[in-house]
Amino acid sequence: MQVEEYSAPTLQEHDGARIGGGRERLRASLSRYRLYRPAIIAACVGVVLSIAGTVAVGRWENRLARTDFEGVAEAQAILVQNGVNEYVSRLTALRTRFESANDDITRSEYQTFSTRLFEAHRGMLRLAWLPRIKRKERGEYEAAAITDGVPAFRIKSYPDGTVAPESDEYYPVYFSTEAKTSPVYGLDYWSIPDHRAVLEQSRDYDMIGALRTRQNLINQNERNNAVMIGIPVYAKGTSRTTVADRRRNLSGFIVGVFDLPMLLQSVRANNPNSPALQINLLPPERVINASGVDPQRWPADPNIWSTTLRIGDADWVFQAAPAGGGLMATHNRALALYAAGIATTIFLAVYLALSSRNAQQLALANRRVLELAQTDALTGLANRAFFLEEMERINDDKNGRFTVFLLDLDRFKNVNDSLGHGAGDELLMQVAQRLRSQLRDEDVLARLGGDEFALIQAGSSDQRAAAIELAQRITKLIAEPFQIGGQRVEIGTSIGISLAPQHGRDQEHLLKKADLALYRSKSAGRSCYTMYDDAMSAELEARNTLEGDLRDAIAQCQFEVHYQPFYDAETRERRGVEALVRWRHPVKGLVPPDKFIPLAESTGLIVPLGEWIIGRVCDDATAWPDDVKVAVNLSPVQFKQSELFDVIQSALARSGLDPKRLEIEITESVLLERAAENESFIDRLKGLGISLALDDFGTGYSSLRSLTAFPFNKIKIDKSFVANLSVRDESAAVISSVVTLARGLGIQITAEGVETEEQLAQLRALGVNFAQGYLLGRPMPVEQLEQHLDIARASDETDEPAPQEEGTHETDARSAAVVALIPRSGALLSLASNG
Numbered sequence: 146m147q148v149e150e151y152s153a154p155t156l157q158e159h160d161g162a163r164i165g166g167g168r169e170r171l172r173a174s175l176s177r178y179r180l181y182r183p184a185i186i187a188a189c190v191g192v193v194l195s196i197a198g199t200v201a202v203g204r205w206e207n208r209l210a211r212t213d214f215e216g217v218a219e220a221q222a223i224l225v226q227n228g229v230n231e232y233v234s235r236l237t238a239l240r241t242r243f244e245s246a247n248d249d250i251t252r253s254e255y256q257t258f259s260t261r262l263f264e265a266h267r268g269m270l271r272l273a274w275l276p277r278i279k280r281k282e283r284g285e286y287e288a289a290a291i292t293d294g295v296p297a298f299r300i301k302s303y304p305d306g307t308v309a310p311e312s313d314e315y316y317p318v319y320f321s322t323e324a325k326t327s328p329v330y331g332l333d334y335w336s337i338p339d340h341r342a343v344l345e346q347s348r349d350y351d352m353i354g355a356l357r358t359r360q361n362l363i364n365q366n367e368r369n370n371a372v373m374i375g376i377p378v379y380a381k382g383t384s385r386t387t388v389a390d391r392r393r394n395l396s397g398f399i400v401g402v403f404d405l406p407m408l409l410q411s412v413r414a415n416n417p418n419s420p421a422l423q424i425n426l427l428p429p430e431r432v433i434n435a436s437g438v439d440p441q442r443w444p445a446d447p448n449i450w451s452t453t454l455r456i457g458d459a460d461w462v463f464q465a466a467p468a469g470g471g472l473m474a475t476h477n478r479a480l481a482l483y484a485a486g487i488a489t490t491i492f493l494a495v496y497l498a499l500s501s502r503n504a505q506q507l508a509l510a511n512r513r514v515l516e517l518a519q520t521d522a523l524t525g526l527a528n529r530a531f532f533l534e535e536m537e538r539i540n541d542d543k544n545g546r547f548t549v550f551l552l553d554l555d556r557f558k559n560v561n562d563s564l565g566h567g568a569g570d571e572l573l574m575q576v577a578q579r580l581r582s583q584l585r586d587e588d589v590l591a592r593l594g595g596d597e598f599a600l601i602q603a604g605s606s607d608q609r610a611a612a613i614e615l616a617q618r619i620t621k622l623i624a625e626p627f628q629i630g631g632q633r634v635e636i637g638t639s640i641g642i643s644l645a646p647q648h649g650r651d652q653e654h655l656l657k658k659a660d661l662a663l664y665r666s667k668s669a670g671r672s673c674y675t676m677y678d679d680a681m682s683a684e685l686e687a688r689n690t691l692e693g694d695l696r697d698a699i700a701q702c703q704f705e706v707h708y709q710p711f712y713d714a715e716t717r718e719r720r721g722v723e724a725l726v727r728w729r730h731p732v733k734g735l736v737p738p739d740k741f742i743p744l745a746e747s748t749g750l751i752v753p754l755g756e757w758i759i760g761r762v763c764d765d766a767t768a769w770p771d772d773v774k775v776a777v778n779l780s781p782v783q784f785k786q787s788e789l790f791d792v793i794q795s796a797l798a799r800s801g802l803d804p805k806r807l808e809i810e811i812t813e814s815v816l817l818e819r820a821a822e823n824e825s826f827i828d829r830l831k832g833l834g835i836s837l838a839l840d841d842f843g844t845g846y847s848s849l850r851s852l853t854a855f856p857f858n859k860i861k862i863d864k865s866f867v868a869n870l871s872v873r874d875e876s877a878a879v880i881s882s883v884v885t886l887a888r889g890l891g892i893q894i895t896a897e898g899v900e901t902e903e904q905l906a907q908l909r910a911l912g913v914n915f916a917q918g919y920l921l922g923r924p925m926p927v928e929q930l931e932q933h934l935d936i937a938r939a940s941d942e943t944d945e946p947a948p949q950e951e952g953t954h955e956t957d958a959r960s961a962a963v964v965a966l967i968p969r970s971g972a973l974l975s976l977a978s979n980g
């Protein structure tokens with residue numbers, strides 16, 4: 146990872162889908178319509194049904210009302226007919242009276258008789274006697290009337306009321322129920338054309354004539370809706386057989402005027418429960434229209450009911466209409482039904498709308514829960530669960546051809562550790578965005594957790610080529626620098642690929658194989674991709690077998706600790722030994738640590754194994770002379786165990802080994818994590834008197850910062866530097882600088898892997914403190930070492946060959962050969978001399 150200052154950070158926007166506003170709005174409207182469709186349909190159906198119901202009930206109500214109305218109108222017509230009949234019968238009674246008495250009736254008799262008739266009938270306006278006055282009788286009559294108390298009685302003409310001109314005969318109002326001062330007295334009905342026509346007809350045919358009077362005659366207060374009935378009176382005892390008889394013998398007319406509204410009022414007063422009607426009475430003149438319909442008898446208005454009334458000798462038209470203008474019944478039921486229908490509709494529509502909305506909200510909530518369950522919260526990608534489901538779904542498709550990629554970010558941990566988790570999160574989001582940009586819609590991208598991503602590439606014609614092409618693109622894209630919080634960050638990605646159906650169909654196999662390939666990419670140096678092949682499975686199988694064996698080995702104590710001595714580079718005096726573990730495999734023989742330590746570390750088995758080693762080493766070392774120090778390697782995995790300090794302390798306590806004789810060797814990678822915890826752990830170790838060595842210096846990170854940050858007592862220069870001493874001048878230069886630096890810090894230096902005298906001489910010249918290597922002694926079992934030490938002590942006088950490591954790799958003969966060679970190297974001599 147490289148971290149540099151970056152001045153203008155620009156974070157790319159999340160590449161969410163953007164759809165045109167118009168389409169979006171249309172889609173929103175459609176989905177709203179779909180949501181509320183049941184409510185809308187219910188509302189429409191409800192309104193239609195309400196209207197239909199209202200119309201039907203309205204019609205039914207109308208029919209009812211019409212029937213009611215017709216019944217009432219008919220009853221009123223009967224009542225009016227009765228009233229008219231009664232009225233006419235009274236006029237007829239008056240005629241009888243006149244015809245029996247003839248001229249003998251005096252004004253006062255008339256007054257008495259007619260007032261009785263008049264009072265009994267409220268609709269009557271006037272009852273009058275129109276005598277037939279011949280020209281020569283005029284003066285006599287006028288004088289008699291005045292004598293009777295009618296002031297200034299004169300026979301008058303209609304319409305201006307002036308004195309009537311000379312005529313053969315007159316029919317003036319002579320007797321009347323009016324007050325004697327009324328101007329009606331003397332009015333000649335013969336001068337009123339329509340009155341005269343009716344009267345002439347009634348005279349000629351001895352019938353009761355009737356006339357609808359529409360104009361005020363004399364009295365301005367006279368009502369318009371009046372009916373005049375005229376009855377001819379013939380002279381007593383005269384013939385009335387022919388028209389001529391009747392014309393000749395006519396002595397006058399009884400004229401009655403009754404007011405129609407008043408008559409109806411009186412009818413209604415006698416029937417208070419009858420509903421109000423507007424009633425019209427039309428005279429018998431018939432007007433037939435073009436279609437042959439009598440508009441009076443059969444009016445177009447359906448609200449008018451009509452019948453005929455017999456008045457006098459003619460049929461009059463009686464018309465009745467509801468007083469309010471419409472039919473009598475209101476549409477209460479229809480309105481109530483309409484109101485109830487609309488209210489029910491509204492209720493139902495609102496209920497359905499709310500239910501739909503609730504259902505939608507529930508569905509949305511469910512979908513959100515499902516989404517959350519399927520989505521990685523940080524990146525918004527699919528999560529592991531969804532990814533597995535998708536694989537299964539695609540697997541179910543018989544023709545499913547797809548490629549599985551597993552991706553692991555390289556150096557992501559360093560970003561997290563150095564820039565913080567916020568930066569780590571931001572980096573993951575940007576990685577997700579870059580990956581997404583490389584995929585098609587049908588591909589599936591997921592974050593499985595941490596810095597692990599996975600994707601399914603949908604099948605294409607050349608699956609393998611397409612997979613490689615995509616892997617190359619992704620590797621290149623992720624290797625490009627990121628800008629995180631104003632800083633430039635460089636990482637990489639390792640990819641493992643498996644193909645379906647070639648490498649299997651079910652998700653378990655495909656993921657396992659992609660994982661194996663990923664493992665290979667990582668061990669191959671990262672930032673690369675690997676496609677699965679069957680050899681990887683074989684390797685895995687071997688590894689699994691080894692893991693099983695390793696577990697058994699720990700249980701069955703198949704391990705041994707061998708010791709390799711190290712010496713003072715200058716004097717070649719022994720200084721101590723390094724403990725190096727070996728596995729005595731029942732079948733494979735002695736297995737070196739680099740074949741099982743990494744596996745023990747990845748499986749966590751290193752923890753119990755390491756605990757055993759420390760105990761073993763402490764126990765062994767207590768038997769050795771005090772000047773022999775013992776160094777133990779600690780794995781980074783052990784270092785993370787919080788119990789490690791207690792393990793070391795109790796091993797020391799149990800064995801009684803002086804902590805000053807114990808040296809802990811760690812590699813620099815241990816120090817890169819958990820700096821604070823490491824510092825306190827190291828302080829506690831040093832507090833006990835244990836010394837600390839930095840192993841494999843020159844490989845890996847080799848940061849000088851570690852040297853100054855932690856209180857190392859020793860640096861162990863890696864054997865690769867020593868091997869290169871004679872080949873590359875830089876190696877000597879590096880060792881020289883480290884020696885200078887270490888001296889300045891008060892740290893001692895051990896050179897590992899010293900195999901030749903030349904190397905030893907060079908190292909000595911460079912100022913290295915200690916030397917360790919095959920030249921001086923290979924790792925060896927404890928008995929051999931102890932024997933060697935004893936021998937060494939005992940052989941102060943006798944030459945002894947340098948001790949050799951035993952093992953299945955070396956035959957006894959070979960060991961003997963090596964032993965035979967050692968004295969020629971001179972190492973034994975120095976051991977012996979310094980023993």
Ligand SMILES: Nc1nc2c(ncn2[C@@H]2O[C@@H]3COP(=O)(O)O[C@H]4[C@@H](O)[C@H](n5cnc6c(=O)[nH]c(N)nc65)O[C@@H]4COP(=O)(O)O[C@H]3[C@H]2O)c(=O)[nH]1
Nearest residue numbers: 725726737738739758778779780898899900917918919924
């Ligand atoms: N070519 C060459 N090699 C030489 C020479 N002198 C010593 N060596 C080898 O160099 C390795 C030194 O150990 P190391 O760097 O700590 O490297 C060790 C150490 O990292 C690890 N290891 C060994 N024992 C333990 C242990 O008990 N615990 C832990 N955690 N790691 C251990 O395994 C590594 C390998 O151990 P070994 O196979 O024993 O290999 C040993 C040793 O046999 C030489 O002149 N030439």
